Every structure is written in structure tokens, then in C-alpha cells.
Amino acid sequence: MGRRDAQALCAGCSPGRPQGSDDRGRAPHGWLSHRGDAQRSGHRERQADYDLGVNRHEHDPTTGHVISRALMEQDVRIMKQLNINALRMSHYPNDPYIYELADRYGLYVMDEANIESHEYMRMGDEAKPPKTRADYQLGFKPEWERAHLERVERMIERDRNHPSILFWSLGNEAGIGPTFEKAAALSRNLDPHRLVSYGGYGTVDGPAVLPYVDFYSPMYDPPSELLDYAASNNAQPEIMAEYAHAMGNSLGGFREYWDTIYAHPTRLQGGFVWDFVDQTFYKKLPDGRTIWAYGGDFGPSPRPDSDNFCANGLVQPDRTYNPHAWELKKVYQPIDFRFDPAQGLEVVNRLDFKDVSGFTFRWRRDEDGKTVAGGPLPTPQVAPRASATLPLPPEATEQDGKTEAFLTIEAIARPGAIPLIDAGAVVAWEQFPLGSPPLRISPAAHGRPKFIESGTTAAVVTREGSAFTFDRSTGQLASWRSNDREMLTAGLVPNLWRAPTDNDSGASWMLKTSGIWKSAVANRKLTSFIVSRSGQAVRVQTAYRLGGDIADFALDYTIAADGSLNVAARLDPLKEKLPIIPRVGTNLQFKGAFSNLEWFGRGPHENYWDRRNGAAVGRYSATVAEQYHDYTRPQETGNKTDVRWFALRDTHGTGILVTGDGLLNFSALPVLQSDLDHDRRRGAPHRHGGDVTFRDLVSVNLDHLQTGVAGINSWGALPLPQYSIPAKNYAWSFRLVPLASGQDPAVIARRNAPAGVSR
Template sequence: MRIFRLAAGAASVLAMASVVQAQDGPQVQPVQVDASRPDWENPAVFARNKLPASATGFPFETRRQALAGIEADSRRYLSLDGEWKFAFSPGANRLPDGFERPDYDVSAWKTIKVPADWQAQGYDQARYNNIAYPFPANRPLIPHETNPVGSYRRDITLPADWTGQDVVLQIGAAGSAYYVWVNGQKVGYSEDSKLPSAFDVTRFVKPGRNTVAIQVYRWSDGSYLEDQDFWRVSGIERSVYLMAVPRTRIADTFVHAGLDDANRDGRLSVDVAVTGAEAATARIVLLDGDRQVLTANQVMPKGQARRVTLSGQVPQVRPWTAETPELYTLVTELLDSRGAVVQSTARRIGFRTVAIKDGLVSINGRPITIRGVNRHEHDPETFHVISRDSMERDVRLMKRNNINAIRTSHYPNDPYLYELADRYGLYVMDEANIESHAYMDYANRAPRQRAKYQLGFDPAWREAHVSRVTNMVERDKNHPSVIFWSLGNEAGIGPNFEAAAAAAKTRDPGRLISYLGWGTWGGISDHRPNWYADIYAPMYDPAVKMDDYARNWNYKQPMIQCEYLHVMGNSGGNIKEYWDTIYAHPEKLQGGFVWDWVDQSMYRYTKDGRRYWGDGGEYGPNPGGDIEFGDGLLQSDRTPNPHLYELRKVYSPVQFDGFDPASGRVTVRNRHDFRDLSGFAMEWEVLENGVAVASGKLPPLSTAARRAETITLPLAGVARKAGAEYFVTIRVRTRDGAVPLVPGGTEIGFEQFALSTPSAAVAPTAAGNVAVTQSADAVTMRAAGASLEIDRSTGLIRRYTKDGQELTTGGAPHFWRAVTDNDLGVGSAGEMAPWKAMSETRRVRSVRVAGDAVIVTFDLGDGAATFEARYTMAGDGSVAVDGALTPVKEGLPPPFRVGLAFALPTDVTTVEWYGRGPHESYVDRKTSAPIGLWRGAIAAQNHDYIRPQETGNKVDVRWMELSGAGRGVRVEGDRPLMMNALAFPYADLDRKEPGTWKSTDIVPHGQVTLLVDSAQWGVGGDTQWSDFGLPLPEYRTRAEPTRVSFRLTPFAGNGTTPAKARPAQATEVE
């Protein structure tokens, strides 16, 4: 049997320093591991009898079949996906003894789907963990009695024509560890839950009926290397099949498809590894569509393992890039001594080079920009089992949202994803299945003892690290989309990673190495690149830290953040500031990968069948808490979260700046790295007070990649009225066929510029008589059929009516918001808590009349601050509202917001506004929301975040109208304000104890909420656990005198400009 062990000379008994996870910190104790320990507690044994890792491919019988690429059409393929007999054991000490034998009766066993995580099939508990291991950490030991095991059995019939061929069992991914038997005989063992295992089962199978058994252990010593921040589930997660292969066959190929020094002609060499004794001929054929452009072959005499390299040149090749994913088809064949094809494999290849050139990551000699995302494999019903449809949808969404790169966080993804990346154009940072986050954290707390704690320093774990990296390299080495090998994530540093980097470089010098190993670390000037990596890939460095790195010439590696912009919940502030910094330093900064692509919530259902987003607590106690997995650009069903719109805008490869209103000149920047702008159409539109009054198309441009040119918009003939506000918007759309998966006419970018900025002022009030009456409990103002009644005891509007119809009530001073995940994570929620109390409990100091105005003064927080609200009614029944916050107490924290909260009747159902839209926006996340006139249902204005929190805000609002049942009210500020209309009480969003609320709790009910603010704290989002998660200083509120002023105006009907407003629906992303 082939056993992968430590290097020769290693002691048979291994003494390892282990850390026991405990509340009082790490405890170190020696652990003896010897041959008496099971394989799944021995880091020196991670595979038995596995075939060597090889590139993805299938050995078809004919070229026609290979070109079609459908394994199921081959007589050499037998799928084992589907129903298996299954027995679940809650502990490794309670297993069905002898179940692998064909005579063992499994008729009473239940069935389970393969592939599937068994937690999705009703067995065991899914756990969501971040950092902490889901079992007592005492490497390499695993608690036997609480280590669940799944035993699988299936009977299959081998095709009769497989006689005379070898038979290989392929398991796409399972784990964390498993044994395989065929007909009761043990075949082998494997660890690494995210890479395939292949076993030669020729000597174990027999003609006709056969029994295949697999036993999967949920935890193993390999689990210490799989401490990722995701759902901890188990089972057989990718397809299982048998294949018949010729006795003499191609075992592996390594395609090297590069360019000559002039980046003009293609250079192709293919390393072909053949196993088997018979004489044979290896042949390659390169096709461009149906046209053969290259062929080469070589005869190999009889022997055993043989290797040959076939090569050739392709004049004037079309190079592959993510922007121009040009592919050729390479057919690799083996012919027998008679010249007959016995094996044929076809794969799409791309000609390209990857190198560090002039200090930058370069493809085909040109520097590139990474507009990337991190992608976990996640499905809201099946956990880690991902369909091809889901992968295709992900890639389509990425392409339509200007994303050009994926980091396969934090493990090799399903092979089909790489095919899609090759075909449609995405750069891939392929990441090994290595993360030992808890041990990294222990060491970071005691850095002088790093070598004691971190597995990267432990020689007993060296080969386990190296094998996970090199097996990934072997599987994915032929994909042009893969340009980086990542050694893992948050696993510390040490010689084991140096060895893994060296092994990857030795096998594949044509790609770059990425690895950090530190986690988030240090201050603004603390940068820690690894010498054995080609790039510096930190995580969550804020823009100011990136700027510091770029300016320090002691650091030579280009920076590409492996993770940045932690978009948990209502987040995603500062995206623009990140990219302003990146574009300011093209000599060092090359982009990064946002954390992360998709939420990891699960579908759960209420007793009455309503679906909601289930959190970790839905599956029992989880160290991951109630929000850890809600940090995606998309919800888990691929519905966009609002910050995706902001990312798409900032990631746009076509941008505009330097607009001159007088001449109409504007600079167009082509931020593509390879293609010109001939594949895009541009159009312009002028808005007058939010309404389009002029538009046109721009002449086609062919601006070269990474170049800019100035154009002139034809605005001279656009009439402009005095006092009106004008904006010009330029939009970029794809032409047919220009961008793979992106239909012609799709908007991929826009910019909006002010043409004029009128002085901000509320419209003059109408003349007329205003009557003011006072009673013991209220003050009432009346004019033109309108009535505003102020309650003396609460200081709030008891009712505001027009012709007897209720418009609004309330007007409470409001300084709190339903805390976001970032507010919780960085501690703002606790720090600002005094303002919550001041929003909920106020003392009315006085209610007094001054002419046509009623002035209400509130004392807040036992004298900590005061708020004065002045209501002045005009002759037309409209009311000017002037609010003033005055902090009194020294050292008050800043409030989350400064404004007033109103309640409107439930039959008010429509909102229209002139401001930023159509989606929600915040002071630090608004560039994707252009100024315009928008209209929509109030019930559609909140976003369904996993955990209810602040949502629905609109910034830079000039006015907002809320209407229904034939009447409405207009809110218009003396300057742009923030406004929010929600179809439920705002308090519904505020945080309750974990497990006591669900997203389904947020439904339209009660009165409509209207919030009018002059200031609100930004959403932030650089991180969610440090001060870097706070909004940037310019987006923070302050405990200082603050005013909010606006006018409430009643109207009849359904709005003053409904025919001109645009629907406030989600921006198209798919």
C-alpha cells in the first residue's frame, strides 16, 4: 500500500505540542502519536492507496466524444450519484461492524442522496464556526465518542465490456476523512475534503454485481487544517463515479500555453505522462474552432511509466485574458501500436503568461487590476453541494457586475467553476484547503511562542501542508484562468508554508504564489509580506494603510488584498475611497477581493410555512453566533444586497471625471487592461429637477486600454431655467457580444455631474390666515382646511390633517438607529446607547406659542442635551418644521442620527422622491445611486437583511411625497436631507436577543414610518471587529449643535409628478 508519510528519517513516534481549547486560554501538552492511533488521528497519514493527483479530464474512447465532453455518453463512465444506503453513527466508537461486506444486511438502512451533506438530509447538527474548532482542540486528537461517522453502501453492476480495462473509482470531494471498500476489501483512505481522490479498484472488482462502501468521518486530524469560517458539515459533497481506462493510458497532462517575447505567437508544450507497458503513440491536436492549427506526436516504446513533451508554435495567436477569454481546444490522444485511438481527452486552453514585471502582476506583459470577490461554495438548501446551474449563475452575476476575479475561499472549488472562469473570463486565485485559524490566533496573542502553537512550524504536519497545495496544483494546472496559487488562509506562517511554496513553484513556475498567514494585524505602518510569496496579500487593510504601503519603497511586492471590505449586513461603506487609493498608486496597488460573494444563511420555515433566513442558532448552540455568515454581496439565494450596486459602480472599467459644466467637456477613462472601448456605447441625459429634458448618444470611442480622452457633451442647446437644478448623467452600455454573458445594452457604468446648483431654500409660503388656539392639553394651528395639533404632555404632533383626512402624527426627536452588524461589531451600539434612551424618553420642558409658530423644548437624558422643535404653519396649511439639537453635557458620544420620526396612516402606500435612488443609500455608500425622480411602494423600501437592522435610507433628498387614498404629504428640506419611508414601525428593526427574531418578522403592519434626518452615521465596513470598521471620519456624526429643517405640505391625489417619476425598483444585475 502507498502511504504518504513524513520524510525518511522521521521518528515513528511523534511528540507534538498541542493546544487544548479552554476558556482560560491555550494549554500546551505533549501528545504521543504512533501506529496504534487510527489514520484519522495521525497527521503523517493523510492518504492510502490513492492514485497520484492529476489534471481534471476524462478518457473518452473517441475524439468526437472528447470534443462533446459529456461523460455520461461514454461507455467508460458509470455514475454512482443518487441513492445510497446510509447509517449514521453519532460517534466513531459506535460503528456498524463489517458493513462493507456484501453479505452484511443493509435492507433496513435508510437511503441518502449522493452528493449531499448529511446535515441537509436530516442527520446530525450543522455548525457554523469562525476561529474556534467545533471540537476540543488537542491536535491531532479527535474525541471518538462525539465524532459522527456516516457509512454508505451501494451495489452496482459493472458493464460487461469493461473486461480487460482498469477500473478507477473517483470521489469528487468528501470529508473530512474517509475509507473506501469494494466487495468487502479495503481499498484506501483519504483526507482533504475539497479535492478529489482516485483509487485503482481493478483488483477489487469482479464482473457483474459489486458492493462499494464508503465510511466518512466528520472530524479527523485533517480537520485541524480545515478551520474555515463557514458551515461545518460533512458527507460526500461532489460526484462519485467509476470509469474504465485502458491498461496503457495517459495518466496526466500538463499544458504550458504561453507567448513569445513579443506576445504575438503562441508557444505550446504538453507534458504527457503515460502508464502501462504497451507501445503507444502520444498525439496532440490543437483546434481553433473546427480548424486544426497544430499537431504533434511521438511514439513511445514498451515500458512502464513514460513521459514525453509535445510542442509547437501558433503564429499570431489570440491571447487569453479575463477581458478577452480566447480559447483553443487541445485534444490529447493515445494511439495503440496499430494507430487506433484508445484514449482521447479534449480541454479548452488559453495562451497567456503570468509574471511580475516592473514590480506588478502582469498578464501577457501588461499589468492587471483585480476587481475580485471571495467565493464560498454555498447553497441555502444543500450547504456545500453546489449545482452547475448555481455556478453558472454566480459567474453570470459576476460578469454583469464588473467583477473580474475570484478567490476560491478557502479551498479548491468544484472543477466546473474553473471551466466557467476559463470560458467567460475571470482570473482565479486558487486556494489550498488549509486554515488553522484558532492556532494562528493563539500564536498572535503570544508571538514569541509562534513556533510552539502554529502548525506551519510543526514538522509532523509538513507533508500534510505540502500535499494539499501540490494536489491542488495538479488538479487545476491546465486552467488559464488560474494565475495565483494561494497556500491557504489564516493558518499562520512557518517552514511548512515555505516548503509548500517551493513545491508549487518547482512544479509550476508559470504562476504566482500568494499567502498572508497573519490575519488582520498591526497599525497603519505595520506591513508583513512573506518572502516566499510573489505578492503582498493582506486582509482588511483600510485605504490609509494601503496608501502607507504604496508610499514605502522598502516594500517591493505589489499589493492585492486577499480580503477587504467586510460587507456584513448593512455595510459596504468606503468602497469608493478604497478605489480612489488604488487608482492613485498604480505603481504598487492592484486591487483586491471583497469579502465576500454570498451570504451563508440557510432556508428555514416558520410553522405557517413562511421562509426566512436561518442563522447559526437555528441548528443549536453555535460559536459562530447569529450574524457571522451574513457578509455577502448577495443573499444566499443570489438576491443582491444593496452594497452590490455600489461595488458594481466602483468596479466599472469605464469611468468619467473632470467635467466642465461651461464647455461640456469630460474625461473618459478606460480602466480595462487590454481592450479598447469599441465594444461599448455611451449615452447622456440631462435632468431638470429630476425629470429628463434632453438626451442623446455619444459617437463611438476606441480609447485604448488604460488610457483616457476628453470628449465634449452637446449641452449648448439645452435650455436652463432660472432656479431649476440640472444634472447630466453619462451611461455606458455593452454592445452585442462585447462581454461574455453580458447582453448588449446592459449598463456597466455611469457618472452624474451637476450642471447647476441653485441656492437651497424651501419654496415661499402662501399667504393666508392662520388660527392658533390653546387648551390645557394641546395647541392647535389651522389654515386652509389643514389642522396641526400639538400635544402639550408629549410635545408631539397629535394629528396633522387636511380637510379632515389624517396626514401624519409624531415628530419625535430621533437620534438612534436599528443597529447594523458593524455597529454591533465595532462597539458603536454600546457607545451610543445614551442616545437610544434620549430617543425613547424625553421630558417636555415647555410648549409655547410665538405668533404662527408653536415651539416645543425637550430635555434629553437628565440634562445631557436639549432639542427644540418649531412648527410654523403657513396660510396654505403647510408647516415649516425646524429642529435644533444642542448637546449640553461634556463628553457625549455622537448620535447615530439627528432628525424627527413621524407616523402616517396605513393607507399611505406610495413614496416618491427627488434624490438618490432607486435603492437605499447612505453617506458613505451613495455613488451608485444617482439623483433622480423615483417612485415605488413603501412596502418595498426596506431590504431583507438576515438580521433586521437599519435599512431603506435615502440620501441627498430634495423632497419626498407619501400618498394613498387620494391624499398625501410632501416633505421638502431647505437643503438635501436623508429620508426613509417604511411600512412598519421603525422599532421592529431594532435588535432583540439572538434567536428571538427572524427576517419574516419584518412585514408591513401598523402605521407607516417616516424618518427625516439632517445627519446619520455612515455604515462603514472596512472590518466588523475593530476601529477600522467605523465609518471614515468625514462620514461620522458628532455631538454638536445640529439643525434639521423642512416643510410639510398636504396635497390631494397621488403625488405631484407621478407620471414623470422612474420606478424605484432594484437596479438590473442579472
């Protein structure tokens, strides 16, 4: 519920014995003292504090639930690096050593009794008259009372000397009933100083606020329901026992949770993301590759299993970050920044008990993705939960009028400021746009492209050594040769689909409703193919009627004498009440030799419309192979948002530059979209992210928009409405330009944008 101080003593702990505390013994890292007010409101010291938490199962990819001390230490280090301050022991008391680490390094702990009877809870919640919850849920059955109470008692007796523990949890998803009231009373009798929690009940009838616990602990409420609860008359504050289901390519809309929480600090106090680590196992394939094996991979079939439903972590089993971990780190950061040119820079301290003296601050100004200036800033005096204005030097916000400029502010850890965090580590940051001039359009090259027609093809040859060939039967660009070298494996085609993520599959919206867009593109028909001259250029206009007569899709190519290819795309739905569109864009495939990637946009890791706060705008370079993330099951991966331009090059430095008429989404992968798209219904063949074979090509998704990845849960929740693509008219354009060795893509991009571009 709060942030740690530099000595890693829990709030409510002190180096000396607190006056009036009862003597429960001294833990190695602090004395225990009272937590909670007389009304058990969940507040301490009359202040509501924040849980920036995570749930964690004990898991090792080789030994399962038997984990080493070294792995526990690594887990705690990663939590500190991700700005996590609270840990829920889901769903059982953990190895005692993890509590010692929490005491030593500073994590708030929710200790949880080993109680769960999930199916009985569900049956009771869904009981139809004359049946009631009492007919199913074990908390109503006297014969199960002792088993429940003994587990609560053993947990408290074993762990109560650990000052990091702030809450006792009565269990997880086991329904309600008199036994849980007795368990809460037992908890207070054994330890009157800690708060009591229970996230073990359904919410089918709305918020289930239990009078015998100290706060409301829902699971997987969307931000809108948090807002409703904050406005309600319920006295208990809310701490989510589980939220933001991090399964596969997930954690979309995470920022919206914390915008809501920070706006209602006395009512909403955070929660615990589900969960920390993918619970899958190493498995070596016959060809030597290693995959993450999941339910159904370990024995005869058919047999009961959870499929990949235990693969919902911020990190993989070997503790490699999943890309969405970066989003959590950014949203959980302890310091925020706001900038207004007229008001200056505001530093917002999210810490509950400390000022910001444990940090140094610095600024950096980037122009077109390259750092041109920077320096230190004075450390401001900012009390906990307060803000202050920090002056910036004039050069921090200078603009040359020729480039796109950004100001970045960073908070840097001082030596010893945060346990397990190295001095000099960036703990918090923010980026602010300073402005951008219109892109300059270079004069048209001299000369006119040659146009050569045949019965089945239409070819356009430019004076700059480029030749484009179109297939009249499909309308597709069949070949692009630059300096006598073939660039393409396959030309542009409409793309209104994506390989379903785990959230997409769980919600079923992709297959049940939006699958119409996949079949529509697969069954498109060319309705028009027109070649004409347009000034110093040749224009090739293609139009398609998508299958089912649900939409028209047009690709209008303009080939200039300099060898560049301008493309204007348009989607026009023809029917009403069509479902969400997964993506609005195109796909094309370049030769595999173009394996080096550079881009100016958000990065360096993948990011999406609803998960991009943790990815800064910058100029990045990597290989195409590095863009693929091996989620437990194959799915959409590798996207970049807010992209100004990107370039693909071979080892000699020649290649292709792509710029847009606005900000683009793109991905460049050594696999086809179809390689990641497969049947995920029960009984379908198992697929693994690690068994996808790379191809000798670069598949580029060049998108106007892509629907967000969502992240409320993985069994029904859609992306938030503001990150969904409604079926309506869309128009966008982009340009493809040959790149010679030694040419700077940023320079070429600024003078080769599609006409009318201004940022």
C-alpha cells in the first residue's frame, strides 16, 4: 500500500521498539507496530497508501514449485527494478526465505492462507433457486470449518514476526460463509495489528463488500468499475486482489487503471497484477530448439489440463522480461513529470513517505531521434504525495525549426537510495514533444518513367534504376527491382487481421465476429486496374471488393522518376453494424537479405496503441529476427507505434525506406502472419512461440491502425473502446524509397514524405 524508504523498513516498523506495541518478538529487519486505524479502514497514519503490486507463484522452469534461494533473490531484484512495491503470496504461504527478502529489501506483503475451492465458489455464485450458495460453498459447511481455520492459524503463527507483512488473506476464490467470518475473527485475535483481506468471492451481483474484512478486494474490474466504486457510498477502500491479466501479448490499458487510482487516493489504493512469472517449463525439441511447454505437453492425451492458462507473467520462466513488463515499470514509477511551455516542469512525487532526495535529475533534448543537448537538473524539494516546479535551462526547450524535437526528463537513483537498484539506474522518466516543422517535399526528379504493357503485366521503369511490375489479374505489385536486384518476395495486399493474442482468443471476438475481416480479405476480387500517366509519374490504380461484399479496398500507386513508390490506401465498409476491425493496413514481403532494421518511433521493445507509455520515441536499430518475441503460444508480436519512418537494409547498407503521411504502425518479422495464426480451440494441435521456424523473408505489416491488445482479463474483456477500430472509412498513404549505402534515412525521410505531410 505504500512505497519503501531507503532502509527497507516497512511503514509501521521502526528501528526501535514502538511504544505500546505488544511483544511479538523482533524480526531481523524491524519491530512490528500497529497498522490500521480503529475503524480498520485500510489507512495507516491517517493516509491512504498505494499497492503497486504483483501476484507471484513459486515457479522454476525445471524444478517447478521447488525454487532456490538464488531464484527468490532474482525475483525480488526484478520486482524492485520494475518499481513493484507489494507482493501477494498467491495462493499459499511461500518459502520462508522470500519473507526475509521482503523484510530486508522492502516489499509490502499480503500473506495468503492455502485455501481455494474455485469450482464450489462458481457453483454457489451461479446457483438457481431453490439452491443457494450455502448448498455449494464450503464456507457454509460445518464439516469444513476446522480445515479452513487451521490453515489461517498456521500461516499467522509461522509468519507474524515478519514486518513486511501488512495483510493476512483468508484465501483465494473459495466463496463466502460463516467460516470466513470466523477466520477473520481468528486472524484479529492472533494478530490485532494487521489488516484482513479476502479476494475469494464472486462479484456476479456487483461489488461484494464483506463486513468482516478491512477493504474491498475485487478481481479484474475494468477502470470504469473502479470509478463507479470510488463514487459509491461503500466505506471500505479498494485494493484489487488481482487485475491486469498479463497473459501473452497483454497489459493494454494499464495506464488507465492508475490514472483512475491516482485521481481517487482515499478510495482506490492499487492492486496486484496477475501475475509475475509464466508457469511453463523447458522442453527441448528433437532439432535442439527449446520451447516453453504448457498444459497438455506432458502426458497422454486427452487428459485434463489448463492449456497455456498459467502463462500470464510479466516475465518468462527464465526471468526474461515479456515486453509488457516495460509498461508496468513505467506506470508504476515513483515520480511523474508534467511539462507546459508556459508553466515549466512539474515534478510529482508519488512516494508515500519520502521526499525525492534519493534521486538526481537530468534533461535531454533529442532532434529527429538523436541527442543534441542535455545536462543535470537540481534536485527539488518535493514532499511525499506533493509536487513542485523545477526550472529548466533555456537550451532544454530550444527548437531549430528544422527537426522534430523532444525533451526527456529522467530521475536517477543515488547510491543506496533503493535497495537492489544500482546507482545511476533510471527509475522514472517522461518525454515531451517540443514541436516539428512540416516535412520538405523534394522536387520531382527529371524525366518520365517508361510504361511497358503486355497481356498479363504492366511494367514501369524509371531513370533511377527501378522497375515495377504489376500483375493485371490480381492487381498486385509482383516485382520491384532496384539497380537490377529484386527487392520483393510478395507485393502489397490488404490486411485487416492479426494473429490472435491470448486476450483475443479468450474473448472470442476475433473468431466469432471480427473473423469476417480475415475471410473478406482472403476472398477479395479485383474490380478495377487502371494505368495512366500523371505529370512526371505513372499511376496504377487498383480496387478490390472484399468477400461478402462488406467493403471496398483501394490501393493507388504513383511511381516517380526517382524510383520512389507512393501508395494511397482506402477502406470503405459497405454494410452497417460491422464488427471491430483488428487492423487497418497492408502487408508486403521483402527479401530476407534486408535483415537489419532502423526506425524513428516508439521502442526499443514492441508497443501497441493501448500499451505504449513505456516506449519512448527515438531512433532505434536492431535485426529483424530480434523483433520476434516467443510468447508461450504464437500470436501477434513485434509492433511499433508512432513511427515516422523505418528502413530495412542488407549487410552492405542498401535497402528500403518507408515514410508515412502521418504516424505509422509497423512490424517487420522473419515469419508470415499465417505462421502465428492458428486454431486455439480445445483439442487443436499445440503450438509454441519457440517452434515457429524463421523464413528467408521479411514480412512487413504496414498499418494505419491496429486495435489495442487489451489486458483487463483473458476470458471475455475487449480492448477499451478508445483503442478499438470501428468499421468506418479510412484513408492513409505512405512512400517507399530505395536507399543507397551511406544514406541517412532521417535525411531522406524528411524530403521524401508523401505530399501534404506535416507533424
